[in-house]
Amino acid sequence: MLLAENSKKIDEYKQRARQLVEQMTLKEKVYQMVHTAPAIERLNVKAYNWWNESLHGVARAGTATVFPQAIGLAATFDEDLLEEVADVISTEARAKFNMQQQYDDTDIYKGLTMWAPNVNIFRDPRWGRGHETYGEDPYLTSRLAVRFINGLQGDDENYMKVAACAKHFAVHSGPEEQRHRFNAVASDQDLYETYLPAFKACVQEAKVESVMGAYNRTNGEPCCGSELLLEKILRGDWGFDGHVVSDCWAIRDFHEHHKVTANEVESVALAVNRGCDLNCGSLFVFLVEAVQQGLVTEEQIDRAVIRLFTTRMKLGLFDEPEKVPYNVIRYAETDSPKHRDLNLKAARESLVLLKNDGLLPLDKKAVKTIGIIGPNANNRRSLVGNYEGTASRYVTVLEGIQDYVGDEMRVLYSEGCHLFKDKVEALSQANDRLSEVKGVCAESDAVIVVLGLDAGLEGEEGDTGNSYASGDKTDLKLPGLQEEVLRAVLDSGKPAVLVLLAGSALAGEIANEKIPAILQGWYPGAQGGRAIAEAIFGAISPEGKLPVTFYRTTEELPDFTDYSMKNRTYRYMKNEALYPFGFGLSYTEFALESVQLSAEKITEAGVRVTASIRNVGERAGGETVQIYVQANRDDAPNAQLKAFRKVHLDAQEAADLEFNLPLSAFALCDEHGVARVEPGEYTVYVGTSQPDGRSEALTGKRPEAFKLTAESLIPAGDRG
Secondary structure (H helix, E strand, C coil), X not given: CCHHHCHHHHHHHHHHHHHXXXXXXXXXXXXXXXXXXXCEHHHCECCEECCECCCCCCCCCCECXXXXXXXXXXXXXCHHHHHHHHHHHHHHHHHXXXXXXXXXXXXXXXXXXXXXXXXXXXXXXXXXXXXXXXXXXXXXXXXXHHHHHHHHHCCCCCCCCCECEEEEECCCCCCHHHCCCCEECCCHHHHHHHHCHHHHXXXXXXXXXXXXXXXXXXXXXXXXXXXXXXXXXXXXXXXXXCEEXXXXXXXCHHHHCCCCXXXXXXXXXXXXXXXXXXXXXXXXXXXXXXXXXXXXXXXXXXXXXXXXXXXXXXXXXXXXXHHCHHHHCCHHHCCCHHHHHHHHHHHHHHCEEEEECCCCCCCCCCCCEEEEECCCXXXXXXXXXXXXXXXXXXXXXXXXXXXXXXXXXXXXXXCCCCCCCCCCCCCCCCCCCHHHHHHHHHHCCEEEEXXXXXXXXXXXXXXXXXXXXXXXXXXXXXXXXXXXXXXXXXXXXCCEEEEEECCCCCCCHHHHHHCCEEEECCCCCCCHHHHHHHHHCCCCCCCCCCCCCECCCCCCCCCCCCCCCXXXXXXXXXXXXXXXXXXXXXXXXXXXXXXXXXXXXXXXXXXXXXXXXXXXXXXXXXXXEEEEEXXXXXXXXXXXXXXXXXXXXXXXXXXXXXXXXXXXXHCEECCCCEEEECCEEEEEEXXXXXXXXXXXXXXXXXXXXXXXXXXXXXXXXXXX
């Protein structure tokens, strides 16, 4: 039994929390509702800072295992791996917390309330924070997030390992520069079909302890004070029983930018009345005045503070240390060899082979001198993304290749150009590394060119180093002189591999046409360079799949501020993708065999799918079986992902798989957001990519298709 299922224990914690809160003054209670909650010595309440981060490792508090950024983890399509990664993260969080408590260190980023995962939908590739998410698909995001939360919160029946937080609720994905004043307008259909499903899964399946409200307004209401989002949907429809935290300093946006309240007192009253319990920031101190003015009742304050102390009790912070099993985790668990091994495994699985005309893997015996060129070849920042910890060792692409080939091969290196400026040295003329690029190419038998972005170019509004549009990308092009460097490599005539380190889709028409091999590396974590070197030389086979669509141009995208899903993502786009969602090549071949469906008619029982997958190639590899469902009518979206499974097989090895497609897999939302299965014909596609023409052209394969019918209207639950 998990703690989330142990209602007796949870009721005990709530009662203890209520008894503790009853002894507090109004001021004491209010000050527990800010993220820097002070000690109450007379009640033996220690100071506690609620703000901690663990998006892809324990962040901002010293040494920790730095896993691939979330978008890279999504590219693994591996639910089991996500839970393993999160289990390591929570182990290191406990290890660090236990050590910090010994020295009375209660600073920011030193608690057990982890504000992750980010389950917003990456609807537009220009959004700077998209790499914090699991991509553009609600189903993939839901499945990965549930397992990540399970790994964070643990499996003890009496205590949580750490408390996870699903953010940013809801309908939040840029523009970053406008987030404090922006109103995201979404139809009920888009709300329930795209923007809410991942949050619903986090609440109802994973029993996530916390939900963070977003900065923006959604349909006119500030998210951290929304009657629709917080009262009706989150607590009413979904039965959420944890606590709600505001995004940092979001409450002051109510009166300063959204203009829905007149001042601080009205803002904090609106937030608490709607169910926001914790303020990342300090504005909730105005709640004392709000109570005095009759804008908030003390009972509402009690409700919020009881929720907060219930969370702290679930974490074992008010019990004898020997009762809490996680208190035995020692600091030595942090950054352990075992954890570094898992990090390398995650990096390997995240790599997506976008193109290979037979150049990869490189033959070490045939290459005597290799050139490594590009601003991301030796850029540690391009390994880690944002919300990152500090690794004890970073392996860049250059270092990974140097380590892998050793003395067997000469390695030449050129930075090529600055990541986004027109020169590397301030006093030089523009393009001051171009001659070196040409020289390295001339001396090399093969060239690895490593381009892309880092979190200084795509990230969160306000981050130091964001030189482009407050964290968002203005377009999908390679920045600065990178394209000129790529052309110089192409002009050399040498065999070239392009490695892209970026957290989002880039438009790579030139590369797609002329470069023989392209490897998407994302922000692959501290071990990323080692994994990329192994993939280039064939020690491993790439197995990642794209969790986002790679578009051909910026111009085909809708306006960034338009939250309608029309012509967005693989589910609704009309144009052909450059590289589609779900696509990724391998060095080996897989074949699906004996695919069968249990029924030809859709009923409330759903449909069972069985299949066998065989590695028919000559080397071991990983593959993702993907199942898509499409309603065959004019007003329906494209085929949508409804099941997937990652398998690892040796050469000639096979595995039998079984999938259950519930009734909800066939449902679509109407204009009111109500999910139902309309009568008519449906197609189930079973393959290793989505069933679009571009995927078929790139892979030479098309998923098997099965026709099913629904004979009458079948309700598929409430809204969404």
